[in-house]
Amino acid sequence: MSTRGEAAYAVLSHVRPLHLQAARAVTRRLQGQGITMAVRALLERLEDQGPQTVPQVAEWLDVSRQAVQRVVDDARRLGHVELRDNPAHRRSRLVALTGEGRRAYTALHAEELRTLGALAAGIEPDDLRTCAAVLERLAAALAAAPHGGA
Amino acid sequence: MSTRGEAAYAVLSHVRPLHLQAARAVTRRLQGQGITMAVRALLERLEDQGPQTVPQVAEWLDVSRQAVQRVVDDARRLGHVELRDNPAHRRSRLVALTGEGRRAYTALHAEELRTLGALAAGIEPDDLRTCAAVLERLAAALAAAPHGGA
Numbered sequence: 001m002s003t004r005g006e007a008a009y010a011v012l013s014h015v016r017p018l019h020l021q022a023a024r025a026v027t028r029r030l031q032g033q034g035i036t037m038a039v040r041a042l043l044e045r046l047e048d049q050g051p052q053t054v055p056q057v058a059e060w061l062d063v064s065r066q067a068v069q070r071v072v073d074d075a076r077r078l079g080h081v082e083l084r085d086n087p088a089h090r091r092s093r094l095v096a097l098t099g100e101g102r103r104a105y106t107a108l109h110a111e112e113l114r115t116l117g118a119l120a121a122g123i124e125p126d127d128l129r130t131c132a133a134v135l136e137r138l139a140a141a142l143a144a145a146p147h148g149g150a
Numbered sequence: 151m152s153t154r155g156e157a158a159y160a161v162l163s164h165v166r167p168l169h170l171q172a173a174r175a176v177t178r179r180l181q182g183q184g185i186t187m188a189v190r191a192l193l194e195r196l197e198d199q200g201p202q203t204v205p206q207v208a209e210w211l212d213v214s215r216q217a218v219q220r221v222v223d224d225a226r227r228l229g230h231v232e233l234r235d236n237p238a239h240r241r242s243r244l245v246a247l248t249g250e251g252r253r254a255y256t257a258l259h260a261e262e263l264r265t266l267g268a269l270a271a272g273i274e275p276d277d278l279r280t281c282a283a284v285l286e287r288l289a290a291a292l293a294a295a296p297h298g299g300a
Contacts, residue, residue: 005267007278012172012266014285019169020212022162059177062170116162117155118213123284131278131284132206135164141278142171 030114034078035108038071043080043097043105051084051096103107109133174299179265184228185258188221193230193255199245201234226291254281 026037035043045057052060058068072095075081080101084094099103118127176187184191202210208218222245225231230251234244245257249253270278 005263007275008270010265010282015169018289113155116158120158125157131281132160134281138190139168
């Protein structure tokens with residue numbers, strides 16, 4: 001148990017620095033394009049999940065609805081998202097990608113994958129997949145722990 | 151390249167949620183002990199690296215010196231750290247663990263390893279080690295990238 005605990009601890013101890021490094025790199029890359037990291041995250045969510053309400057996005061990103069509303073306003077000013085009526089909830093409109101927003105995100109993401117592929121050139125794809133699966137399982141285990149894990 | 155890029159992207163996409171889950175879990179666990187997550191991080195750094203100046207801790211945690219100074223003040227009030235003269239820099243004193251601070255951190259960390267070992271019970275230790283190594287290499291590659299990676 002102790003070996004496994006120490007190995008899991010080593011994973012978690014690398015998560016924070018990598019999170020910071022990745023956030024900084026994404027921010028630098030986006031600077032020239034007038035897109036913030038938050039707008040990028042919104043576009044990704046809408047591309048992956050289809051139109052969402054502000055509360056849905058807020059829950060996913062684990063930030064306040066007010067914060068999401070500001071990001072939606074920014075993305076609308078850029079022409080990347082639009083509001084649509086929500087058949088399910090009259091008072092909570094849907095945020096959806098525009099054609100331009102989809103094109104912008106697709107180009108951005110293709111470039112990210114190219115850069116990441118080059119960065120990870122020395123790492124076996126199987127090891128990357130193992131790593132992603134481990135992170136997903138740890139996050140799920142932590143989320144399910146009654147009193148919170150480590 | 152694209153497969154590797156996508157696999158690396160999958161890793162990064164799990165880093166942020168796991169970082170949030172872990173921070174929340176640690177915070178919950180520390181609440182009963184009067185230790186904040188920041189104080190815990192300070193104690194860990196001093197245990198692993200020996201006495202450090204405030205600027206050294208600030209650089210490692212990637213936060214401001216003022217923020218570290220507040221954490222050091224909190225830890226001193228708890229009796230977990232003390233200031234010592236620094237033979238190398240007269241104006242930058244060293245922050246060091248007290249005996250009580252070391253005992254508190256050791257007990258805390260042993261409990262974390264037990265909890266994490268239980269949480270990760272279904273994950274192969276080798277996969278955890280592969281994951282930690284991948285995260286470390288990705289963070290290093292991102293840090294070394296001239297214009298920032300993904």
